[in-house]
Amino acid sequence: MSNNNDPGRVHSRRGVLRGALAGGAAALAAPVAGAQAQSNPANLPPNVADWTKMLGEGVAARTYGKPAKYEAHIGRRDVAWLTASPQSSVSFTPLHEIDGIITPNGLCFERHHSGIAELNPADYRLMLHGLVEKPLIFTLDDIRRMPRVNRAYFCECAANSGMEWRGAQLNGCQYTHGMVHCVMYTGVPLKVLLNEAGLKSKAKWLLLEGGDSAAMTRSLPLAKALDDVLIAYRMNGEMLYPENGYPVRMVIPGWEANMWVKWLRRIEVGDRPWHTREETSKYTDLLEDGKARRFTYVMEAKSVITSPTPQAPLRHKSGFTVLSGIAWSGRGKIARVDVSLDGGRNWRTAKVDGPVWDKALTRFYYEFDWDGSELLLQSRAMDETGYVQPSKAELRKYRGVNSIYHNNGIQTWQLHKNGEVENVEVG
Amino acid sequence: MSRSVRLAALAASVVAGVVASAGMMALAQKAPAPKQTTVSKPLGIGREAKPEEIAGWDIDVRPDGQGLPPGKGTVKQGEAIYMQQCAACHGEFGESAGRWPIVAGGAGTLASHDPVKSIGSYWPYASTVIDYIRRAMPFGNAQSLSNDELYAVTAYVFYLNDVIKDESFELNENTFKTIRLPNEPNFRDDDRDTVEKALWRKHPCMTSCLPGPARVTGGARAVDVTPEQGKGPKVE
Numbered sequence: 001m002s003n004n005n006d007p008g009r010v011h012s013r014r015g016v017l018r019g020a021l022a023g024g025a026a027a028l029a030a031p032v033a034g035a036q037a038q039s040n041p042a043n044l045p046p047n048v049a050d051w052t053k054m055l056g057e058g059v060a061a062r063t064y065g066k067p068a069k070y071e072a073h074i075g076r077r078d079v080a081w082l083t084a085s086p087q088s089s090v091s092f093t094p095l096h097e098i099d100g101i102i103t104p105n106g107l108c109f110e111r112h113h114s115g116i117a118e119l120n121p122a123d124y125r126l127m128l129h130g131l132v133e134k135p136l137i138f139t140l141d142d143i144r145r146m147p148r149v150n151r152a153y154f155c156e157c158a159a160n161s162g163m164e165w166r167g168a169q170l171n172g173c174q175y176t177h178g179m180v181h182c183v184m185y186t187g188v189p190l191k192v193l194l195n196e197a198g199l200k201s202k203a204k205w206l207l208l209e210g211g212d213s214a215a216m217t218r219s220l221p222l223a224k225a226l227d228d229v230l231i232a233y234r235m236n237g238e239m240l241y242p243e244n245g246y247p248v249r250m251v252i253p254g255w256e257a258n259m260w261v262k263w264l265r266r267i268e269v270g271d272r273p274w275h276t277r278e279e280t281s282k283y284t285d286l287l288e289d290g291k292a293r294r295f296t297y298v299m300e301a302k303s304v305i306t307s308p309t310p311q312a313p314l315r316h317k318s319g320f321t322v323l324s325g326i327a328w329s330g331r332g333k334i335a336r337v338d339v340s341l342d343g344g345r346n347w348r349t350a351k352v353d354g355p356v357w358d359k360a361l362t363r364f365y366y367e368f369d370w371d372g373s374e375l376l377l378q379s380r381a382m383d384e385t386g387y388v389q390p391s392k393a394e395l396r397k398y399r400g401v402n403s404i405y406h407n408n409g410i411q412t413w414q415l416h417k418n419g420e421v422e423n424v425e426v427g
Numbered sequence: 428m429s430r431s432v433r434l435a436a437l438a439a440s441v442v443a444g445v446v447a448s449a450g451m452m453a454l455a456q457k458a459p460a461p462k463q464t465t466v467s468k469p470l471g472i473g474r475e476a477k478p479e480e481i482a483g484w485d486i487d488v489r490p491d492g493q494g495l496p497p498g499k500g501t502v503k504q505g506e507a508i509y510m511q512q513c514a515a516c517h518g519e520f521g522e523s524a525g526r527w528p529i530v531a532g533g534a535g536t537l538a539s540h541d542p543v544k545s546i547g548s549y550w551p552y553a554s555t556v557i558d559y560i561r562r563a564m565p566f567g568n569a570q571s572l573s574n575d576e577l578y579a580v581t582a583y584v585f586y587l588n589d590v591i592k593d594e595s596f597e598l599n600e601n602t603f604k605t606i607r608l609p610n611e612p613n614f615r616d617d618d619r620d621t622v623e624k625a626l627w628r629k630h631p632c633m634t635s636c637l638p639g640p641a642r643v644t645g646g647a648r649a650v651d652v653t654p655e656q657g658k659g660p661k662v663e
Contacts, residue, residue, distance in 0.1 A: 079654050084516070084526040088566075114563065127476055127484055135476040142472045171647035175654075196469050207487055213569040215562035217487060266484055274489050277559040281550045284614065290538030292549075296617040310647070338631070343641025347633045376641050386627045398623050402542050414643060423647035 037070045076107060077174060082163075087115035088214075090157065092178030095304070096312035099324065101354055101361040102152065103181035105236055110243045111157055111179070113214035117263040121247045126193075126231075130207075130269035133198030140247050143233060146188040151230065151253070152360045154328045156180040156299045158256035158283055161407040165396075168412075168423040172311040176411060176423060177304040180328070182361035185251050187232030190225050193267075202271045208250055211265035218259045219273035220252065224297075228253045231264065254330030254359040255297040256405070258283050288400030301389050302408035303327035303337055303364070303381035314419035318372035323350070326361045329383035334362040336382045341368070343376030343412060343426040344391060350379070375415040376426055392425065486570075488558040492604045495557070499599035500579025502586040508576055509583045512565045521545065521587040531587040537613070547588030551614050553606040557581045578603075 043049035067074065076091040083089040093109040110116075121140045129135035157179035163169045170176050199222075206225050210216040220229070230251040233240060240246040245262025252259045258278055273279070273295075285293040305325040308314045314321065327334045333356050338347040350364040364379070381389045392409035399406075414424040488494040510519065518524050521531030533543025542549075546556055561577055563569050572580065582598035585591040590606060591598075598606075647653060 077654065079652075081652070084528075085566075114566070114569065127481065128473075129476055129481050129485070135481060136473040137476045137480065138473040145472055146470060167645045167650075168647045169650050169652060171653040192470070193473075195467070196471075196473055198469070209484075209487070213563070213567075215486070215569065217558075217562070268485065268487065270489075272489070272491075274487055274558070275552045275555055276487075277555050277563075280552060280555050280614075281544060281546070286537060286542055286544070286549075288538070290542070291613045291615065292537075293617055293619070294614045296619065298617075298619075300619070310653075338633070343637075345635060345637055345641060347631070347636070376643070380631065382631065386629060388626060388628045388631045390626050394626070401540070414646065424643045425645045426641040427644040 074107070076109065077178075079170070079175060088113050090159075090179060092174045093181050094174045094311075095178050095180075095306045095326065096173050096309050098306075099363070101182055101326070101357075101363050102236060103183055103361075105183065105238055105241050105244070108155075108181040108183065108235075108241070108244055109157070109179045111257065112212070112243070113216050114212050116242050117210070117212035118242055119211060119247060119263055124247050126248060126264060127266045128193060128197050128269075129266075131200040131203040131271065132194075132269050133200065134196075136193075136197050138193070140233070143188060143231060143248060146192055148186055148188055149230065150184055150186050151228075151251075152182060152184040152355075152357055153251060153253045154180055154182040154299075154359060154361045155251075155257045155260055156302075156328070156330075158258055158296070158299070158405040161302075161409070161411075162404045164392075164409075164411075164423075165401045165403060165407055168425045171423050173304055173306050173309040173411075174311060177306075179257070180326075180361070182328075183235040184237070185230055185232040186234035186237070187230035187251060190229040190231055190250075193231060194225065194269075197269075199269060203269045204271050205269075205273050207266075207268040207270060207274050207276075208259070208261040208264065209266040209268070210245075210261045211263040215265075216258075216261055216278060217274065217276040218261060218278055219276065220250075220259060221273075222269075224252065224255070252297075254299060254332075256283065256299055259297065283405060285399065285405050286402040288402070296406055297330075299328070299330035300406065300408045301327070301329035301331065301334070301381045301383040301387045303379040303389060304411050305339075305377050305379050305413055308377075308415060308419070308421045309413055310421045310423060313421050314370070314415065316370075316419070318370050321368055321370040323366040323368070323377065323379075325350075325364050325379050327364055327379070327381035328359070328361050329381065329385075329387065330359060331387060332384045333358050334381055335384045335386075337362070337364040338380045338382075339364075339366040340378040340380070341375045344378050344410065347380065372417060374417055376424070377413040377415055377421075378410050380410055393427075486558075486561050488554045488561065490552040490554045492554065492600070495554075495600045495603055496561075496574045496577070497600060498574030498578045499597050500575050500577070500582055501597045502579075502582045502591060502594045504575075505579035505581070505583030505586070508572075508580045512568075512572075513580065516566065521584065530584055534609075537610075545588065546584060547590060547609065549610050550608055551611040553585070553590070553603065553608055556584060557603070560584075 074094055074097045078089060078091045091110045093103060093107055124140040126138040160179035161176055164176055204222050206220045208218050208220055231248055232251045233248050240249060248264045249262045250260045250264055285296050303325055305323055307324045323339060327337045337350045339350045340347045350366040352362055352364050354363045356362050389408055389410055395409040412424050412426050414422045516524055516527035517530045523529040529545045531545050531547055533545045533548035536543045560581055578598045582591060
């Protein structure tokens with residue numbers, strides 16, 4: 001058996017896992033997170049509820065608010081068997097528990113290579129050197145003095161859905177699609193910093209380096225750096241959270257999240273790529289013939305229904321039903337989302353609600369009368385370049401099943417008559 | 428202070444604040460608006476990085492050898508370091524322990540359905556190995572190896588991969604440039620836009636797109652590897 005710490009590479013372990021699980025009864029019900037709160041008749045009409053009669057906690061009892069205690073089951077989850085250690089691993093956004101297009105800061109998926117670096121902002125330094133006129137060092141205060149912009153972008157790990165290349169494996173959109181989030185960044189366009197140092201004429205590539213103990217590095221083409229790349233220090237108005245790169249991270253809109261270097265400590269300007277570990281041994285896409293694609297930066301148009309899903313089953317037997325989901329494209333705006341209830345035979349166009357922003361998550365809904373029968377739910381995104389999200393079968397025709405990365409194939413959820421949902425593959 | 432007095436004081440300070448800011452706004456409106464700075468003119472923010480500061484952080488190594496530190500080490504010297512610092516995770520022969528990344532082996536497997544991506548079978552450039560060990564290894568004790576230890580352990584890793592065959596081989600800035608990894612020719616730049624051009628479609632199919640009713644060919648429940656809250660499969 002091969003060994004590899006990629007989150008995507010799990011299929012060859014299936015046999016071992018099934019062996020390990022053979023002693024326990026297979027869980028037939030979908031793993032619905034958190035118990036449904038119990039109802040108390042004393043609070044229901046015509047009775048008057050406790051909270052209608054008594055004073056509650058005063059202001060500032062909760063100096064930093066958090067969700068209601070009844071929502072405490074909501075959180076990031078990991079899949080312990082995916083990786084060798086929690087320091088070099090992933091946790092997944094609970095997409096089935098949130099709506100709209102903005103991910104709450106505490107729920108953004110994590111991918112660390114050597115754990116969370118805890119930086120003291122007073123000791124934060126960003127070094128910019130290489131093929132520049134004047135090598136520079138910036139403090140956090142320096143960066144926060146600079147002209148800034150606010151932009152919401154999705155950030156998706158290239159290995160999102162990577163466990164699903166060979167077939168349906170994990171039962172929940174948190175696990176199949178939860179390595180994506182979308183927050184509003186506040187930051188400085190990278191070109192502002194480059195302008196401070198002055199690029200030499202031979203400059204063509206940048207090396208981005210993290211300050212964590214993986215000193216994670218990626219090469220970035222200069223054209224992208226001068227386009228829409230940001231050095232961000234805030235997410236949804238707050239300073240970045242430590243697990244998302246506090247105090248400064250890269251934002252590379254539309255491109256794979258591995259390039260969005262966290263805890264940024266150094267940018268070197270050069271004339272060719274560095275071929276670092278993360279752009280050679282990892283984050284390259286192995287094809288059926290044993291050859292591999294590299295520098296596959298763009299995250300292509302993708303969508304997923306987030307409700308109903310295995311972790312968010314339907315609780316009604318039939319009647320008015322809203323399918324909810326998200327769509328995104330690294331090439332620009334989402335132009336349209338279609339939904340199928342019969343496993344891709346027939347499609348209808350879903351309703352997009354809320355803002356449709358460049359390289360950001362876009363929310364869609366499809367409202368229908370459920371007759372209580374079994375359905376095979378799918379969604380299909382189109383972006384403004386005319387790219388149409390492919391079926392998994394189409395994608396496999398081009399790429400085989402060894403790619404790990406960049407699986408943007410159409411997801412199928414089987415809605416059972418009892419409202420439960422399962423991750424399935426259809427032929 | 429009674430409750431009403433305190434509230435009155437609060438109200439007074441709020442009013443005072445509003446008045447003060449209104450006055451400042453009036454002033455600001457009279458003054459000429461400051462010019463918006465454009466990106467073309469540097470802001471003059473940040474200070475010059477000193478050469479010794481850059482030297483402390485500039486640890487990257489490129490395939491052409493740019494960035495290689497001064498130093499040397501042999502396969503034999505590297506074996507002792509590898510056994511002490513690396514073998515617990517990566518295995519004595521680079522075969523990997525548990526689910527830690529594999530270092531050696533897997534030749535000829537890339538086109539199979541169980542590809543093994545080791546340094547020898549998959550990685551395209553020797554420089555990536557020394558660059559990565561230098562910045563990130565040993566896991567949990569990063570940037571702790573001396574340059575000589577770095578060359579020695581890198582030499583041993585190449586030896587495990589049959590890239591270096593002689594135990595007395597000394598790896599240094601000059602000999603490093605002779606090392607080539609076998610899989611280098613098998614990478615190509617992203618060509619999805621051309622190879623997969625058919626995925627751009629003006630009018631995607633809307634009705635009767637596939638023959639017959641859909642058939643479920645597999646499901647996650649039977650695979651049964653989804654973690655459940657508070658429990659779930661643990662390997663090892």
